[in-house]
Amino acid sequence: xxxxxxxxxxxxxxxxxxxxxxxxxxxxxxxxxxxxxxxxxxxxxxxxxxxxxxxxxxxxxxxxxxxxxxxxxxxxxxxxxxxxxxxxxxxxxxxxxxxxxxxxxxxxxxxxxxxxxxxxxxxxxxxxxxxxxxxxxxxxxxxxxxxxxxxxxxxxxxxxxxxxxxxxxxxxxxxxxxxxxxxxxxxxxxxxxxxxxxxxxxxxxxxxxxxxxxxxxxxxxxxxxxxxxxxxxxxxxxxxxxx
Amino acid sequence: xxxxxxxxxxxxxxxxxxxxxxxxxxxxxxxxxxxxxxxxxxxxxxxxxxxxxxxxxxxxxxxxxxxxxxxxxxxxxxxxxxxxxxxxxxxxxxxxxxxxxxxxxxxxxxxxxxxxxxxxxxxxxxxxxxxxxxxxxxxxxxxxxxxxxxxxxxxxxxxxxxxxxxxxxxxxxxxxxxxxxxxxxxxxxxxxxxxxxxxxxxxxxxxxxxxxxxxxxxxxxxxxxxxxxxxxxxxxxxxxxxxxxxxxxxxxx
Numbered sequence: 001x002x003x004x005x006x007x008x009x010x011x012x013x014x015x016x017x018x019x020x021x022x023x024x025x026x027x028x029x030x031x032x033x034x035x036x037x038x039x040x041x042x043x044x045x046x047x048x049x050x051x052x053x054x055x056x057x058x059x060x061x062x063x064x065x066x067x068x069x070x071x072x073x074x075x076x077x078x079x080x081x082x083x084x085x086x087x088x089x090x091x092x093x094x095x096x097x098x099x100x101x102x103x104x105x106x107x108x109x110x111x112x113x114x115x116x117x118x119x120x121x122x123x124x125x126x127x128x129x130x131x132x133x134x135x136x137x138x139x140x141x142x143x144x145x146x147x148x149x150x151x152x153x154x155x156x157x158x159x160x161x162x163x164x165x166x167x168x169x170x171x172x173x174x175x176x177x178x179x180x181x182x183x184x185x186x187x188x189x190x191x192x193x194x195x196x197x198x199x200x201x202x203x204x205x206x207x208x209x210x211x212x213x214x215x216x217x218x219x220x221x222x223x224x225x226x227x228x229x230x231x232x233x234x235x236x237x238x239x240x241x242x243x
Numbered sequence: 244x245x246x247x248x249x250x251x252x253x254x255x256x257x258x259x260x261x262x263x264x265x266x267x268x269x270x271x272x273x274x275x276x277x278x279x280x281x282x283x284x285x286x287x288x289x290x291x292x293x294x295x296x297x298x299x300x301x302x303x304x305x306x307x308x309x310x311x312x313x314x315x316x317x318x319x320x321x322x323x324x325x326x327x328x329x330x331x332x333x334x335x336x337x338x339x340x341x342x343x344x345x346x347x348x349x350x351x352x353x354x355x356x357x358x359x360x361x362x363x364x365x366x367x368x369x370x371x372x373x374x375x376x377x378x379x380x381x382x383x384x385x386x387x388x389x390x391x392x393x394x395x396x397x398x399x400x401x402x403x404x405x406x407x408x409x410x411x412x413x414x415x416x417x418x419x420x421x422x423x424x425x426x427x428x429x430x431x432x433x434x435x436x437x438x439x440x441x442x443x444x445x446x447x448x449x450x451x452x453x454x455x456x457x458x459x460x461x462x463x464x465x466x467x468x469x470x471x472x473x474x475x476x477x478x479x480x481x482x483x484x485x486x487x488x489x490x491x492x493x494x495x496x
Contacts, residue, residue: 027363028359028360028363029356031362031363034371035337035362035372036355037337037338037341053351054342054345054347057342057345057346058342058346061342113329114329115328115330115331115343116329117327118325118328118329119346121292121293121318121321121323122343122346123315123316123318123347123348124345124346124347124348129346238292238295238311
């Protein structure tokens with residue numbers, strides 16, 4: 001049974017074909033092989049690591065993992081690296097948290113994922129898809145940031161110091177995006193919070209470097225990130241009340 | 244019974260979209276009729292486990308979707324075509340259908356053949372490797388139907404499935420519905436009365452969040468006989484008569 005026509009069984013194509021050959025079956029076998037998609041190496045590895053080809057495939061549909069987005073991220077961090085080399089101010093460390101927050105907020109959600117409504121009723125839960133996407137976006141941003149930061153020749157404390165505030169800002173962007181169901185709101189919240197943090201530190205100490213290099217801020221950053229993570233977890237639960 | 248809904252309500256803020264619906268249905272094609280804003284889509288979204296009810300009880304395929312494990316099992320056996328299905332424009336037809344087969348946790352080895360079968364069933368074999376951005380609205384609707392049926396669902400929920408289909412495709416689609424309904428519970432939400440008459444064994448008519456009629460298409464047709472209700476076809480007159488009676492009863496109450 002097909003939608004608009006029989007596949008091959010009732011067509012003139014049967015002329016000369018033995019009656020005991022099921023052409024529908026033959027055609028399906030051909031179509032199966034012709035249309036079969038061969039996943040790339042990265043997708044195969046991700047599928048194995050995640051033990052779910054569906055989750056691996058979900059990474060391909062992530063807005064902030066598309067090549068154009070990754071190139072834009074690399075350009076921003078590259079510009080930061082050049083600015084750092086030219087001025088001595090650690091721009092990479094200042095840019096990276098904001099860039100990552102935007103990527104995290106755009107990992108998932110209504111208006112960003114075209115098939116969001118449909119993905120909410122899949123056996124692979126939308127929360128799991130979100131978690132995997134967020135982790136991969138974060139890891140890629142961290143890797144790109146570390147390369148740019150190391151290439152800009154900043155001190156080790158600065159080179160790695162921004163990873164902690166990046167975690168906090170990204171977690172805030174995720175929490176706001178999931179609560180408001182708006183990626184743009186998440187980006188705005190993340191960027192605004194990071195800008196406020198930098199300005200506050202600068203007004204208190206006269207420079208911005210302590211915002212990424214001060215060991216005294218590590219615990220507050222991590223506590224804030226954990227709280228935001230809990231909010232995002234709660235916001236993405238399947239609401240109760242079905243029975 | 245594959246769908247058991249008892250006194251279910253759903254509110255969005257002050258708006259009550261579904262108001263005390265009770266519904267039970269097994270295998271076959273079940274039509275959900277009603278005017279725009281009647282609550283059909285909200286009821287279907289609850290059946291699809293996209294949203295939970297505000298109150299009442301839902302059991303799907305003998306399971307309670309409130310628990311993670313049962314919900315996951317329901318979703319593996321579910322097919323859903325939303326009213327507004329989004330697409331990844333860079334995906335081909337086959338890639339799109341395959342993606343949702345994987346998200347439904349079909350065994351990976353079975354996916355390629357299931358994808359080919361689903362695409363052929365909606366007669367898109369000639370466009371299987373076309374990018375979605377190149378397809379017409381009717382073709383995209385058929386892609387949506389293909390992803391819904393790729394896992395041979397036991398419960399298939401279709402929201403306005405014939406929107407954008409030409410008359411020939413709609414006729415063929417009704418035949419597909421009847422075929423699917425022999426094994427599964429197919430719930431079709433529509434405001435096109437002729438789809439119901441041609442494909443459904445049972446029909447419910449919703450208005451203002453409530454079911455105001457439930458029975459066979461013939462019984463709905465009979466409600467319109469001799470009433471002078473508006474409509475070009477007998478089933479449309481039954482539809483109009485039931486709606487008018489429900490609204491006048493609500494106005495009196």
